[in-house]
Amino acid sequence: MKPPQPKPLLIAGVMSGTSADGVDVALCRISPALRTETAPRLKFLGHRSFAYDKKLRAMILSIAAGNNTTAAELSQLSWRLGELYADCIATTSRELNLKPQLAAMHGQTIYHQATAAKFLGVPIRCTSQIGEAAVLAERLRIPVVNDFRPADLAAGGQGAPLVSMLDFCLFRHATKNRVLLNLGGIANVTVLPAACTSADVLAFDTGPASILIDLLMQQLYNRRFDKDGAIAASGQVLKPVLHRLLTTPYFSAPVPKSCGREEFGPAFAHQLLALCKQAPKQDVIATATALTASTILDAYRRFCWPHLGQHAPLARATELIAAGGGTKNLTLMRMLTEGFAQLGVKVSTTANAGLPVEAKEAAAFALLGWLTWHHLPGNIPSATGAAHPAVLGKITYAS
The missing domain is CATH 3.30.420.40 (ATPase, nucleotide binding domain)
Structure with a gap:
């Protein structure tokens, strides 16, 4: 036909x-x-x-x-x-x-x-x-x-991430590197080197975004999510637990890769909770939030940075543009903004380009x-x- x-x-x-x-x-x-x-x-x-x-x-x-x-x-x-x-x-x-x-x-x-x-x-x-x-x-x-x-x-x-086609069509730039971050239940990135063709695009799921935070909020607070990241902001990150979770094999597995509730659903939330032992509830939520931020930053350093250096070594700047419900979590966004600032990457959202994050x-x-x-x-x-x-x-x- x-x-x-x-x-x-x-x-x-x-x-x-x-x-x-x-x-x-x-x-x-x-x-x-x-x-x-x-x-x-x-x-x-x-x-x-x-x-x-x-x-x-x-x-x-x-x-x-x-x-x-x-x-x-x-x-x-x-x-x-x-x-x-x-x-x-x-x-x-x-x-x-x-x-x-x-x-x-x-x-x-x-x-x-x-x-x-x-x-x-x-x-x-x-x-x-x-x-x-x-x-x-x-x-x-x-x-x-x-x-x-x-x-x-x-x-x-991998059957994912498929949002990369939109990222490529709307956000590639002639002189700037751009990394598009989606914060849904799972976090995924699309890497667009400056002046890229579709063959230069890299995309993959970095790991959990809101899924762990939501599961733990439901279990510990009987709430669907951490509104504005307020609970996480009131807690302390349990660094030994965070460092232990960062050794999960998925995070260092080569790209392309994808994940979902099968890897980071209730069983993983139970593992995180067990590692926290008798810690205050707000510290558990702070640690889950830090895990999302840390795995995204680690994925950038481990996979995105080398890819950008290979395909756009002379780009003037790198921008990270976020979308998804996770952008409403102010604590998560603060962690990401501060972490990426140390890498010379400016963080914004798709709302600045006229596309609501949701x-x-x-x-x-x-x-x-x-x-x-x-x-x-x-x-x-x-x-x-x-x-x-x-x-x-x-x-x-x-x-």
Whole structure:
């Protein structure tokens, strides 16, 4: 089938991340590159955020943690999420008075295994995101692109991070190095050397961002998160515990790499808590927050700095631009800002470029949906480790 001629589309990008705290919808107008450009153009039009209710979130987290469930419950959850995502898009469209022509849905990750493990005697790598696309297509009467990660994984990639395509299209600079940091449940970076091509891009998950802090806040304080990082700010970092956790093999493993709740979920939180012994609760939260900051800084020194020196040795400056819910944690951002200042790196957020920190991932999947619709690759092989560029996702049409 002949690919459709690239044209401008108004797309609803839908993201629900590892933290399973809710849904972000971003409406974006995406247009083909002009003759002098090398990447599509994205105009951010607006976004809305929607929190999961307690029962829905509890079921998602239970399944993601590997607790027993039934095939019926898993199917029911996928369809329930489809209904919820459709409602979120409809509400966003109504409030912004904009009608999307296409929806691009990441879905809710319930399992991600980028490293091969034997299953029934055969080494298997796999990933699973749920949320029934047919429900969105029927309710909204527009086509839906979903299930973006498998094509990259099948091509030998990590299936993540996929937000690197947006980073490359929007943030690369002729004379400055830029590192894009996303602070969701998991932290990931995209490294853009000055004047880079897509082949020069490096991206990987550095480790936990908010996931550990949130899990420990729920266990110790019965709160969903540390608002503004206030609890962490009141505590002391337990340095022996921090140094012990920094020896976790993932942090020194070579790139590209990806991780999730499987590596840094409840079991890792339990390990951290056990190491803290009888320490005050606020010290536990301060230590978890410091672990996120320390692993990001370590990843920069270990992997990003050498990559930038190799590909853009004459760049005038390096900037780190952060996004994601973790940017609202003022203690975490202070730790990062102070740590990167010692390395000569200025820290800012995507809000300074007109893209709200909560909307970036949803906007990224709007872009990926546009690429898929036009039969264009959405992964960056140098970022994910895939053997070749791949058209990502599956399309469900409105009947």
